[in-house]
Amino acid sequence: MNIEDLIKRCKKKDRAAQNELFEKYKNTLYFLSLKYCRNEADAEDNTHDAFITIFEKIKSFKRKGSFEGWMKRITIYKAIAKYKTRKPIAVDYKNDLLEDTTIEKDTMNLPLETLLHMVQKLPDQYRLVFNLYQLDGFSHKEVAKLLSISESTSKSNYHRAKQILKDAILKQKNNSKKLYDGA
Numbered sequence: 663m664n665i666e667d668l669i670k671r672c673k674k675k676d677r678a679a680q681n682e683l684f685e686k687y688k689n690t691l692y693f694l695s696l697k698y699c700r701n702e703a704d705a706e707d708n709t710h711d712a713f714i715t716i717f718e719k720i721k722s723f724k725r726k727g728s729f730e731g732w733m734k735r736i737t738i739y740k741a742i743a744k745y746k747t748r749k750p751i752a753v754d755y756k757n758d759l760l761e762d763t764t765i766e767k768d769t770m771n772l773p774l775e776t777l778l779h780m781v782q783k784l785p786d787q788y789r790l791v792f793n794l795y796q797l798d799g800f801s802h803k804e805v806a807k808l809l810s811i812s813e814s815t816s817k818s819n820y821h822r823a824k825q826i827l828k829d830a831i832l833k834q835k836n837n838s839k840k841l842y843d844g845a
Contacts, residue, residue, distance in 0.1 A: 665729055672720050680717055687730065688713075691737045697793045698741035700782055708744065712737040738798065742808055745786045772834060780830045787811075788823035795820050 663671075663682065671679030691712055695705035715736050723732055781789060790809060794800040795816070800808070802816040809816070 669720065669723065669729060672717065675717075683716075684713055687733060690730070691733060694734055694737050695741060696778060697781065697797060698738060698745075698790065700786075704744075708737065708741050711744075712740045715740065738794070739808075742790060745790060746809070772831065776834065777831075780827055780834075783830070784823055784826055788819050788826060791816050791819040792823035792827075796824075 663679075668679055668683055668686075672683055688709065692705055692709045695708040695712070696702070699705040699708055712733070716733055719736070723729060781792065784792060787809075791805055794805045794808065795802060802813050802820070805811075805816040805820075806813040811819075
């Protein structure tokens, strides 16, 4: 069934169509949730919550942009809302955050799962800003609005996230090198 027919049937609360939509997009939205959540259980919960909202609000989809993009925004907003209720997004402004956080290309030979785990370990305020800005293409102005922080806080949290990730990658590289060298 094509996506247009599926959407029409979901708007009529057709359970079979809802199940088909879920099966079609559950992995996409789950992996998106993994970027924003601390662990797999939180990602599963977020994906579930996102689908509930998608089914509740599907009538509001106006075909402005892609349907998948609309679902992804809902998924991201659900994850952000969850972390906003836990604790406020912290301000971490330091003058040295604007230093270069470039990582040499040879250090990037890490498995995707390892990199994802490193991102998941970032403190909430850094992980959310990093994902929104770097991975999903939001501007710092948009990030600031979504997270109810200032644009400068978004920028500083992004740079701090990059520094933490750089340190984690370099540590991983050094640990791997020690194992390889037999140290």
